Amino acid sequence: MSTQDDDGHAISYQALRRGTPVRAADGTEVGTVRKVLENTRENIFDGIVVETHKGRRFVDAPEVARVAERAVTLTISAEDVDALPAPRSVMKDRWDQATLVRRARRAGRDARRRWQNR
Numbered sequence: 001m002s003t004q005d006d007d008g009h010a011i012s013y014q015a016l017r018r019g020t021p022v023r024a025a026d027g028t029e030v031g032t033v034r035k036v037l038e039n040t041r042e043n044i045f046d047g048i049v050v051e052t053h054k055g056r057r058f059v060d061a062p063e064v065a066r067v068a069e070r071a072v073t074l075t076i077s078a079e080d081v082d083a084l085p086a087p088r089s090v091m092k093d094r095w096d097q098a099t100l101v102r103r104a105r106r107a108g109r110d111a112r113r114r115w116q117n118r
Helices: 078-082 088-096 101-115
Strands: 021-023 030-038 044-054 053-060 066-068 071-073
Touching: 030 053, 030 078, 044 066, 053 078, 078 088, 078 101
Parallel strands: 021 071
Antiparallel strands: 021 030, 030 044, 044 053, 066 071
């Protein structure tokens, strides 16, 4: 009996549940599913965010070999998973680009410069 038989039937990424175990290509468990990312406008699977012992990692869709009922299997090794980048925070990106934040930073720089040049 292979690990694919143990994982259950293949399912859609849309049915993938948080907390589902994630396994590397060699079968070692590297973490659990934290979030499924998709392009909703085009209905395309974008990847998953995996909660590992070293923090959250973003696994791109081409690196996901199989999505099953009880596990997700990747095409990369456990070492490669550890080397993956952390997922980007959309809210942090929006906040950093917000007009109010930019103006506050500029005002802080101006005030600091005026204070130092007094």
